[in-house]
Amino acid sequence: MSASLVVSDLERRFASSRGDVLALQGMNFSVSQNEFVCLVGPSGCGKSTLLRLIAGLLQPTHGQVRFLDWPSEPLCAMVFQVPGLFPWLSVADNVAFGLETQGVCQAQRRRQAKDMLGRMGLADFAGHYPRELSGGMLQRAAIARALVTGPDVLLMDEPFRALDAQTRLLMQEDMLRLCSERPQTVLFVTHDIEEAILLGDRVLVMSSRPGRILAEVSVPLGRPRDLTGRSHPEIEELRWQIWRMLEPAARLSQA
Numbered sequence: 001m002s003a004s005l006v007v008s009d010l011e012r013r014f015a016s017s018r019g020d021v022l023a024l025q026g027m028n029f030s031v032s033q034n035e036f037v038c039l040v041g042p043s044g045c046g047k048s049t050l051l052r053l054i055a056g057l058l059q060p061t062h063g064q065v066r067f068l069d070w071p072s073e074p075l076c077a078m079v080f081q082v083p084g085l086f087p088w089l090s091v092a093d094n095v096a097f098g099l100e101t102q103g104v105c106q107a108q109r110r111r112q113a114k115d116m117l118g119r120m121g122l123a124d125f126a127g128h129y130p131r132e133l134s135g136g137m138l139q140r141a142a143i144a145r146a147l148v149t150g151p152d153v154l155l156m157d158e159p160f161r162a163l164d165a166q167t168r169l170l171m172q173e174d175m176l177r178l179c180s181e182r183p184q185t186v187l188f189v190t191h192d193i194e195e196a197i198l199l200g201d202r203v204l205v206m207s208s209r210p211g212r213i214l215a216e217v218s219v220p221l222g223r224p225r226d227l228t229g230r231s232h233p234e235i236e237e238l239r240w241q242i243w244r245m246l247e248p249a250a251r252l253s254q255a
């Protein structure tokens with residue numbers, strides 16, 4: 001049997017001074033090893049909470065997250081909307097940082113960080129400091145920092161949201177290239193329906209809070225793929241299908 005991540009009947013409730021907030025409830029889905037799954041849903045529906053539950057940064061109030069049939073204890077890495085690099089470390093040292101906690105020796109850390117920066121097109125910026133990089137470069141460094149640890153599951157929380165439209169296209173191309181070079185299990189949260197379809201093998205559509213899965217949509221694009229996938233007529237139809245599911249919640253949030 002192949003490895004998978006299985007989320008069953010997941011619930012997370014938060015206590016707050018204004019009463020309990022039920023962020024997620026009755027959430028069920030699974031992700032297979034090397035599958036790229038995108039998650040779209042209204043703002044506040046529990047997407048970030050879900051990723052934190054999967055990463056083990058939060059505990060569920062009910063239900064469970066299970067990693068089935070992985071050869072060893074699976075490692076998760078996260079990429080956030082804000083790159084969050086340490087300003088006092090060079091780009092290479094930022095990327096190497098996660099390896100230090102894994103007990104990798106310094107020479108090996110340097111080598112792996114350099115290789116990973118090369119894969120992300122940042123070889124010439126290894127010695128630069130975060131303040132010297134553009135928004136897109138910072139986010140590429142953040143992805144390098146996540147990937148260098150060799151995570152079994154990469155959790156990405158709206159990683160391109162803060163970038164301008166053109167940089168976002170370049171980042172989407174980078175993600176497609178990275179995953180065709182080396183398959184990777186990815187759970188990618190985005191508010192952009194087109195991005196979800198373009199990157200994902202499957203798109204999970206979430207309800208408004210308490211978040212649960214409203215629908216799972218398979219993307220009929222093969223791999224390797226590139227950005228031209230977006231002009232495929234079937235993709236246009238999928239875009240509308242997903243938008244029709246999200247529209248009521250989007251309208252309510254404007255009311």
Ligand SMILES: Nc1ncnc2c1ncn2[C@@H]1O[C@H](COP(=O)(O)OP(=O)(O)O)[C@@H](O)[C@H]1O
Pocket residue numbers: 014015016021022023041042043044045046047048049050209
């Ligand atoms: N630590 C927390 N304490 C209280 N409420 C929280 C906490 N984290 C998230 N929430 C609430 O849970 C709901 C889902 O939040 P979040 O997962 O950030 O949504 P999304 O990422 O989909 O926008 C929101 O109503 C949010 O206010």
Ligand SMILES: [Mg+2]
Pocket residue numbers: 047048049157
């Ligand atoms: Mg969020």
